[in-house]
Amino acid sequence: MSTPTVRAPDRAALPDLPPRPGAASRYVRETLLLVGRQLRAIPRVPERLSDVTIQPVIFTLLFLYVFGSAIAIPGTRYQDYLLPGLVAQSIAFGVIGAGTATATDFSTGVIDRFRSLPVSRLAVITAQVIGQVLEQILGLAIVIGLGLALGWRPDVGPLDVLLLVGLILLGLIAFTWFGVLLGMLVRSSDAMQGVGFAIVLPLSFLAGTFVPIEGMAAVPRFIGEWDPLSTVVAAIRQVSQGTEATGSWPLEHPVIGMVLWCTLIIGVCVPLALRRFRTTSAA
């Protein structure tokens, strides 16, 4: 082993810090830099990438061909019933992805590093959310693409497509904020996976994603009727296939219901997450 060579420092030759721009342009610049950091990391974490790529593919194939053969939904093909549900489920699974990534960042101390810099803390957390939303969009594109290839035929006009895109983005933003908040509270990526699946998986099965809520027993039916994910499923299904749902006010008005649910989640989670972000640190 050679002796360490620490060269005489020569800072004089290094560039000086440029003048500091205003707060707003710094916020945008810092957010973009931090989103860039997340996007560059995605292809380097195969297991995380598989959460948004392989996992939805497996779900789609499994339900379409294994359970789908035994499930008959009156008046519709199972593809047209299942795929809107899977789109909604992918949105909800963003909670787990965002939470796990956030918990990892907190446990490695990299977030503390950013927080100790003269960098807007709002930029750090915004970048976290934007990066996660972009990652989830990748997963959704795979689900939608695979669904269309396997015979899903949405019944949509151009306005419906716009509405659908808007709803999906709103849902992703809301559930990602929820995930970021959970990730900060749980702080261990393994625990976050556990907590995330324990919350999201049952709610997603009760939400009419795979089988209609109307056929369930009284208790699960009641939960399903008021499950926020049911509203998301019903909203996507109504816009993409024109299917009506019944059972509760949010299910009968799913688009408004989904907007309200997402607004509520954002309204609760954003202030809590920001507060948590200011006061918490890793380790």
Added chain:
Amino acid sequence: MPPTTPAVETDGLTRRYGDFTAVDALDLRVERGTVVSVLGPNGAGKTTTVRMLATLIAPTSGTARVGGHDVVREADAVRGVISLTGQFAALEGNLTARENLVLMGRLRGHGRAGAATIADHLIDRFDIGEFRDRLIKGLSGGQRRRVDLAASLVVQPELLVLDEPTTGLDPRSRQVVWQTVRDLVAEGVTLLLTTQYLEEADALADRIVLIDHGREVAEGTPTELKARIGEQRVDVVAVDAAGVEALRSALAPRFDVTVPAGGRTVSIPAPDESLDLERVAAVVRESGVPIDELALRRPTLDDAFLALTGRPPSESASPETAEVAA
């Protein structure tokens, strides 16, 4: 900041977690251009203190000013002058060493070209070249620590805080850290260094603040503290508990004997070093008590605590044990 403003000045700085007081009314002062070492065992409150200075956690009570800026009310200004390198390398594991350095430079406000120039300079300075394009998650602990230290220098800080910079490091990386500290001091950077190694504080610091249970227990220059601790000592290790008592009674009439609780060691200050070693050896031989070992030792953190506070530190601070986050 005006040249007379201390780099760090805390007044009654306190941080509580529920009933537990991690940092208890600490008054810390670091003059500009000096190196101050906060020395203490695991859980003494070192990390909590530096995290408050770096604006990562807020004090429960008391105040702290860094470069004249209040850490709560002027947090952004504090972040502009301080750089913290923690015990655990705080880097993006999925970026390469160089990408991390460039990102840090850009986050500090440099443009793409400027950040790249600085990253390459730091890669050269910290001997990172051979692993510059490898992902952080694949590097060894020592390599990561070097990148981490480089990352905290993308902009020359007024105050560099190193939280246990060499805990768990291999000798080569430790040497790089020590040399860097000396270079930075020569460049006029103020340094606050926490450590659990007396040797490290002695080698690098102008002043040492010894803390335990979040409180200051002693403060002074290394020379002053060593005069109180005793430069060296002779340790006699008995074969059993009865032997400890026999050694104590044989040595006590002639020497200032301490027997750390629970051990088989009898310890005697040795300001005259090998002369004291010979004197103690003679008495031990005369007493006829069988022993396992007789040796001249440099003082450890435990000795410092015994000498300065009359009691051992709150938690055994074995230098071999890496500290877990406090």
